[in-house]
Amino acid sequence: MTRQKTIVGFMPLLDCACLVAAAERGFASEEGLDLVLIRETSWANIRDRTIIGHFDAAHMLGPMTVASTLGIGHVAVPVIAPFALGLGGNAITVSIPLWGEMKEQGARPGADARAQGAALRLVAERQHAQGKPLTFGMVYPFSCHNYELRYWLAAAGIDPDHDVRLVVLPPPFLADAMRAGQIDGFCVGEPWNSAAVHAGAGVVVMPTTAVWELSPEKVLGCRTEWAERNPEILAALLRALYRASQWCEQPENHADLAGLLAEPRYVSAPAELLHRALGNRLVLAPGTAPVALNDFYVPARHAATFPWVSHALWFYSQMARWGQVEFSSRHEAAVRSTYRPDLYRAALAPLDADIPSGDSRIERFFDERPFDPTDLRGYLASLP
Amino acid sequence: MSEPTLRILLVDQNVMRASILEEGLREAGCASVTVVRDMQNLLRRIVDVNPDVIFIDLENPNRDVLEQMFQMSRVVSRPVAMFVNRSDTETIEAAVAAGVGAYVVDGLKKERVKAVLDMAVSRFNAFNRLREELDRTKQALEERKVVEQAKGILMKEHGLPEDDAYALIRKAAMNEGRKVRDVAQSVVTAAQLLRPRK
Numbered sequence: 001m002t003r004q005k006t007i008v009g010f011m012p013l014l015d016c017a018c019l020v021a022a023a024e025r026g027f028a029s030e031e032g033l034d035l036v037l038i039r040e041t042s043w044a045n046i047r048d049r050t051i052i053g054h055f056d057a058a059h060m061l062g063p064m065t066v067a068s069t070l071g072i073g074h075v076a077v078p079v080i081a082p083f084a085l086g087l088g089g090n091a092i093t094v095s096i097p098l099w100g101e102m103k104e105q106g107a108r109p110g111a112d113a114r115a116q117g118a119a120l121r122l123v124a125e126r127q128h129a130q131g132k133p134l135t136f137g138m139v140y141p142f143s144c145h146n147y148e149l150r151y152w153l154a155a156a157g158i159d160p161d162h163d164v165r166l167v168v169l170p171p172p173f174l175a176d177a178m179r180a181g182q183i184d185g186f187c188v189g190e191p192w193n194s195a196a197v198h199a200g201a202g203v204v205v206m207p208t209t210a211v212w213e214l215s216p217e218k219v220l221g222c223r224t225e226w227a228e229r230n231p232e233i234l235a236a237l238l239r240a241l242y243r244a245s246q247w248c249e250q251p252e253n254h255a256d257l258a259g260l261l262a263e264p265r266y267v268s269a270p271a272e273l274l275h276r277a278l279g280n281r282l283v284l285a286p287g288t289a290p291v292a293l294n295d296f297y298v299p300a301r302h303a304a305t306f307p308w309v310s311h312a313l314w315f316y317s318q319m320a321r322w323g324q325v326e327f328s329s330r331h332e333a334a335v336r337s338t339y340r341p342d343l344y345r346a347a348l349a350p351l352d353a354d355i356p357s358g359d360s361r362i363e364r365f366f367d368e369r370p371f372d373p374t375d376l377r378g379y380l381a382s383l384p
Numbered sequence: 385m386s387e388p389t390l391r392i393l394l395v396d397q398n399v400m401r402a403s404i405l406e407e408g409l410r411e412a413g414c415a416s417v418t419v420v421r422d423m424q425n426l427l428r429r430i431v432d433v434n435p436d437v438i439f440i441d442l443e444n445p446n447r448d449v450l451e452q453m454f455q456m457s458r459v460v461s462r463p464v465a466m467f468v469n470r471s472d473t474e475t476i477e478a479a480v481a482a483g484v485g486a487y488v489v490d491g492l493k494k495e496r497v498k499a500v501l502d503m504a505v506s507r508f509n510a511f512n513r514l515r516e517e518l519d520r521t522k523q524a525l526e527e528r529k530v531v532e533q534a535k536g537i538l539m540k541e542h543g544l545p546e547d548d549a550y551a552l553i554r555k556a557a558m559n560e561g562r563k564v565r566d567v568a569q570s571v572v573t574a575a576q577l578l579r580p581r582k
Contacts, residue, residue, distance in 0.1 A: 041442070041444065042444070042445050042446075042447040042448045044448055044450075044451050045442050045480075045485075048485070052473065052476055054480065054481075073451070073454075073455055075476075139448065140448050140451075140452070141451065141452050167449075168448050168449045168451070169449065170445035170446065170448060172445065173445070
């Protein structure tokens with residue numbers, strides 16, 4: 001029997017791991033799929049090639065699926081997220097000079113988001129007063145990185161649109177831009193924080209799981225129309241990815257996985273850095289020993305692959321909060337229909353999978369302002 | 385033409401491709417074409433040029449940088465969107481397949497932009513064909529070089545004339561179901577390994 005060719009686009013980041021494992025370690029072929037992975041250079045390309053059908057599905061930023069469905073920043077094409085590609089994997093890194101100043105204001109290696117934020121605020125205020133506001137980089141306007149960074153800044157009393165400058169930079173350029181003094185900090189997924197530390201350009205302030213507990217990152221995204229035409233291919237792909245995620249979780253597979261990801265056709269980064277991040281250990285500052293960060297990157301545990309509708313709703317709340325879209329309760333149904341736990345459950349039914357019974361949950365943040373997905377308006381009103 | 389000429393900004397780090405498109409646009413009567421290679425001052429250039437249409441090559445990771453600039457309408461005076469509207473999916477598809485991203489300011493008449501978009505797509509395709517041809521030529525040259533080397537080795541080792549050396553390689557290739565190039569490469573590699581060590 002010929003296997004069904006399925007084309008999936010991805011970006012060179014640690015969390016393409018489940019896709020790579022599915023393609024390279026037999027999980028896709030066991031489901032009858034010939035999974036072809038195509039590496040891309042920008043999120044905009046991922047979006048365009050997905051919506052015009054070059055890709056059947058893609059490694060996408062969670063908020064991209066919501067933005068595409070609502071038509072924010074681009075043409076409206078309904079896109080769904082029936083599967084999450086793990087949890088976490090992001091961190092916030094600052095330049096060596098900024099870290100020095102933050103330390104003078106009380107920041108410490110491994111301190112919590114509140115303490116680091118309070119220190120940053122004092123530096124940011126001084127810089128702003130001197131007419132030299134701090135500049136932070138992130139990877140895309142519709143990304144968890146953007147919203148997590150903004151959330152942390154705002155909770156610390158720093159207005160991300162006035163007190164600092166936020167710019168988009170592609171991950172491979174971040175370390176160089178930091179060393180050249182063009183940016184003072186950034187929020188990005190691994191291995192790009194470790195790469196900046198490795199290059200002696202920056203210090204990891206904290207993983208973003210310190211901002212949002214068990215925070216999501218990428219999803220598998222595809223056009224609604226494609227999913228409706230190819231329900232069996234999609235279900236097979238979800239099963240392959242689910243089993244690949246279980247494989248990625250096992251420490252005994254990490255060396256093999258890191259070696260695969262390190263190849264030029266995938267992430268093209270040192271295997272050592274990738275291996276460390278898979279084991280939830282990061283070197284926070286140049287020349288220091290790696291430290292353990294609990295649940296830093298989770299491929300499968302804690303229902304890490306489940307597409308929580310509350311994630312989509314939180315992204316929407318942040319789009320409205322930061323003026324990317326005007327809040328409208330009419331959007332809510334469309335946002336809800338973007339994340340598809342129903343397709344996840346149906347596809348994984350034949351497997352012995354541990355699947356949450358609810359579609360949404362209360363999301364928890366470091367500043368003790370829980371997100372209740374049933375009350376978006378109230379939540380938005382409660383934010384600083 | 386009664387309407388003012390379109391201002392076009394072209395972001396492409398490939399010098400040859402950029403000049404191929406620039407030439408096409410000028411021939412088609414677009415006098416105002418600015419080419420940007422240096423990404424550092426991109427925002428400044430966008431503000432200065434105030435373009436009606438922006439093209440960027442899709443190999444460029446900075447495409448995400450560009451999109452964020454359009455998001456922040458405070459920075460760019462007029463809203464910019466990729467392509468004109470939803471009905472343009474064919475145009476989008478042709479452009480993406482050719483490897484070019486196109487952004488058009490709001491409110492421009494579709495007919496005015498179409499010719500420019502078509503031009504960009506056809507010039508990018510022309511460049512892709514050129515590049516493929518170049519790759520093939522390079523490969524053929526490489527191949528010839530390896531075969532020449534292998535022939536030289538066999539001529540020296542066995543005291544054969546050139547034609548016989550080539551016939552030997554070809555016969556081995558046919559017998560083993562391999563390409564002449566691959567057999568020649570094996571001969572060269574083997575000769576290097578067998579060379580007396582210093």
